[in-house]
Amino acid sequence: MDIKTFIIAAVIKIALVVFIMLTGVAYTTWLERKVIGRIQNRWGPTRVGPFGLLQPLADGIKFILKEDLLPDYVHKGLFILAPMLALVMSLISIAVIPFGESITIDGHTTALQISGMVSSSGGISDINIGLLIILGVTSIGVYGVALAGWSSNSKYSLLGSLRASAQMISYELALGLSLVGILLLSGSLSLREIVFSQSGNWVLGGHDTHIPHWFIFPQIVGFFIYLLAAYAETNRIPFDMPEAETELVAGYHTEYSSMKFAMFFMAEYVNMFTVACLATLLFFGGWHGPQLGFLPPIGQALLPVLYFAAKVFFFIFLYIWIRGTLPRFRYDQLMAFGWKFLLPLAIANIIITSLIVAWRG
Amino acid sequence: MIIHQVLFIVFGIICVAGAVNLLVQRHPINSALSLVVVMASLALIYLLLGAEFVAAIQVIVYAGAIMVLFVFVIMLLNAGAEERTRGSQVALFVGVPGMIALAATVGWLLVHSGGQLGGVTISSSSFGETHQIARLLFKDFLLPFEITSVLILIAIMGAVVLGKREN
Numbered sequence: 001m002d003i004k005t006f007i008i009a010a011v012i013k014i015a016l017v018v019f020i021m022l023t024g025v026a027y028t029t030w031l032e033r034k035v036i037g038r039i040q041n042r043w044g045p046t047r048v049g050p051f052g053l054l055q056p057l058a059d060g061i062k063f064i065l066k067e068d069l070l071p072d073y074v075h076k077g078l079f080i081l082a083p084m085l086a087l088v089m090s091l092i093s094i095a096v097i098p099f100g101e102s103i104t105i106d107g108h109t110t111a112l113q114i115s116g117m118v119s120s121s122g123g124i125s126d127i128n129i130g131l132l133i134i135l136g137v138t139s140i141g142v143y144g145v146a147l148a149g150w151s152s153n154s155k156y157s158l159l160g161s162l163r164a165s166a167q168m169i170s171y172e173l174a175l176g177l178s179l180v181g182i183l184l185l186s187g188s189l190s191l192r193e194i195v196f197s198q199s200g201n202w203v204l205g206g207h208d209t210h211i212p213h214w215f216i217f218p219q220i221v222g223f224f225i226y227l228l229a230a231y232a233e234t235n236r237i238p239f240d241m242p243e244a245e246t247e248l249v250a251g252y253h254t255e256y257s258s259m260k261f262a263m264f265f266m267a268e269y270v271n272m273f274t275v276a277c278l279a280t281l282l283f284f285g286g287w288h289g290p291q292l293g294f295l296p297p298i299g300q301a302l303l304p305v306l307y308f309a310a311k312v313f314f315f316i317f318l319y320i321w322i323r324g325t326l327p328r329f330r331y332d333q334l335m336a337f338g339w340k341f342l343l344p345l346a347i348a349n350i351i352i353t354s355l356i357v358a359w360r361g
Numbered sequence: 362m363i364i365h366q367v368l369f370i371v372f373g374i375i376c377v378a379g380a381v382n383l384l385v386q387r388h389p390i391n392s393a394l395s396l397v398v399v400m401a402s403l404a405l406i407y408l409l410l411g412a413e414f415v416a417a418i419q420v421i422v423y424a425g426a427i428m429v430l431f432v433f434v435i436m437l438l439n440a441g442a443e444e445r446t447r448g449s450q451v452a453l454f455v456g457v458p459g460m461i462a463l464a465a466t467v468g469w470l471l472v473h474s475g476g477q478l479g480g481v482t483i484s485s486s487s488f489g490e491t492h493q494i495a496r497l498l499f500k501d502f503l504l505p506f507e508i509t510s511v512l513i514l515i516a517i518m519g520a521v522v523l524g525k526r527e528n
Contacts, residue, residue, distance in 0.1 A: 078390075129491065132417035139425025143397070146429065150390065150436045158436065165433045169426065176421075189491055 006117070009110045014095075017114055021094055025269040026056035032320045039324035063262040071152070071255050078151035083256065083263035086144025090270040093137045096130040097277045098192050100287045100304040112305065116192065126192035131183075134278065135176060138233065142168045144267065145235075149252035160251025163331065164235060170338040171232040171239075177346035178225035181353040182215050182282045195286030214285040221349045223283045225342055230275040232338065234268060236319060238326040239334060276315035277308075284311050369409055376402040387442045393431045400424040414491045 030045065030052065037044025045052030070076070100112035102124055111117065111124045127133060142165055149161020183189065186197040200213045216223050232239035248254070253264045280286060287304035295303065329337070379398035386392045404419035498506050 078394075127413075129413050129417045132414070132421065136417050136420035136425060139421055139429070140397075140401075142425070142429050143394075143432070146432055146436065147390075147394075150432075158439075162433070162436060165429055165436075169429055169433070172426070 010114065013110070013114050017094060017099075018091065021091070021270060021273060022266070024273060025266055026060065028269050028272070028316055028320075029059065029265075030056050031316070032323070035317070035320045036324045039321075060262075063259055066258040068258040068260065071154075073153045074255065075151035075153065078147045079255075080260070082144050082148035082151060083253075083260045083267070084144075085147070086141060086267035087263040087270070089137050089141035089144065090267040090274065093134045093274045094270070094277075096127055096133050096191060097274070097281070098126065098195065098286070099308055100302075103301055113192070124192065126190045128188070128190045128193075130191040131179065131189045131194075131282075134274065135172075138271075138274075139172060141267070141271070144264075145252050148256070148264070152252070152255040154255050156248045156250075156254045157252050160248045160254070164252055167235070167239065167334065167338075168233055170335060171229045171342070174225055174338060174342040174346050175229035175233060177343070177350060178222045178229060179282065180346075180350045181219045181222040184350075184353050184357050185215055185218065191281050191286075195281055195288070198285040199288055212285055212288065214283060214288075216283040219283065219349075219353070221345065222353075223279075225346050225349065226279065226283070229338075229342060230279070231319070231322070232334070234271045234275055236268075236272070237323040238329050240328060272316060272319055273312065276312045276319075279315050280308060280311040365409055369406065372402040372405045372409070376406070387445060389435045389443065390432065393428060393435060396431070397424050397428045400428065414494050 033055070034044040034052070045055040048054040048058045070079070095114040098111070098113035098116060102109055102111050102116075104110075111126075113126065115127050115130070117125050145164040145168070146161050149157040149159075149164070152158070182194060186194045188194060188197070194215075198213050198215060202209045202211045202213050202217065211217065253261055256264065287308040289304070289307035292300075292303060376399050379395045379402065383392045383395035383399065386395060400419060400423040404416045404424065407413075407416035407419060
């Protein structure tokens with residue numbers, strides 16, 4: 001592939017993924033308000049468009065048109081930098097996520113992944129530390145939240161961001177360790193390789209069990225640790241201590257308005273998508289699913305992407321469902337849960353998994 | 362390869378600028394953030410060298426975990442801007458000439474005998490990959506690696522003991 005096609009393909013992919021992601025984010029807010037509404041026995045948005053479907057558009061216009069306040073006595077540079085940092089870091093992690101195998105349009109084959117490349121032999125190469133890049137980018141994203149609270153020069157914001165940074169540091173450990181089991185089973189840090197090692201069915205004692213070869217089955221403990229730690233990382237209910245409305249007004253983004261507030265909001269939802277994509281890739285076989293032979297070729301090509309999207313949608317829905325169901329943790333409970341329960345459990349999971357992997361050779 | 366050199370120069374300049382800014386800034390949080398920039402650009406230089414695993418770990422451990430803790434402590438203590446003093450006489454009369462002498466010596470050595478210092482040739486294409494590093498750490502250098510981790514554990518326990526003494 002020559003450099004010109006590569007750049008054109010990359011730019012098209014980036015534009016497409018960012019567009020789909022931000023539309024997805026906008027409609028996740030709509031879905032969230034609808035579902036929470038139904039859970040609480042009300043309608044949710046209904047006025048703007050049919051079923052309130054144009055509500056995200058109205059919200060977007062409102063965010064753009066509102067006055068962009070810069071409160072007095074804030075630390076100006078960092079106050080402006082913080083929301084940008086949060087949003088940019090959350091969008092970067094999307095770049096390494098593969099949405100499917102590859103697609104051929106008009107003779108050009110391209111990987112369904114921003115950072116995926118088609119090598120000269122026709123195979124697709126991936127960044128071989130994809131998982132580590134996501135972890136690294138997430139850990140830099142903490143600065144957005146931490147700096148927002150500090151630079152706001154307000155006690156609610158500062159308390160919110162202190163809580164957020166402490167919580168994110170604590171749960172990042174359990175999050176990272178919960179993924180080690182997957183790495184032991186797949187033997188790779190490349191997200192594409194991890195998905196490929198989950199193709200086919202589990203074979204027990206020489207015969208096919210017809211259970212898909214997904215890592216959720218041997219790593220069910222790892223999956224629950226990942227899910228809980230990832231929910232804490234994204235500061236969502238029941239772990240939304242950093243923005244607990246009843247205690248801290250709105251936590252670290254109390255002083256933000258207009259697009260700066262919207263950036264934090266978008267960052268939170270993009271992070272939810274990253275968590276959902278990662279759960280799908282690592283535990284639920286990525287884009288693998290039953291082959292439907294009767295579909296036309298283009299349908300066959302897009303089917304894996306649909307499987308992937310369906311699995312991601314499930315996790316997004318789970319987020320909303322949990323928000324509608326569970327109350328908030330108390331702060332000391334949150335810390336004790338992370339350090340005294342999730343972390344030891346994650347270490348035990350690693351030890352048992354590695355013993356089994358070593359025993360089976 | 363020209364792209365590599367351009368990127369190396371760019372990130373090298375960012376790295377040094379961050380380090381200078383770290384010293385010049387009066388507010389601890391600005392200094393801490395400059396250090397994050399230094400760490401991140403170092404990670405990118407590692408990446409240019411082909412050491413992708415080390416680069417990722419540099420970002421996760423240094424730029425992510427350790428520097429977030431620094432920022433966290435600065436926020437928690439609510440440290441204000443530092444007062445600028447006149448500076449010590451010792452630093453002015455011994456430190457500055459010493460630094461110039463050191464820089465001159467190293468520079469002279471590099472220019473005059475740069476060819477004889479030897480270099481490292483990257484032997485295989487798998488250099489710097491995760492498997493390679495794992496094999497080195499857990500096979501060839503297992504004992505030093507484990508002893509280092511015990512040393513770190515001792516330091517953590519020491520910190521816990523010191524922290525508990527006041528109660």
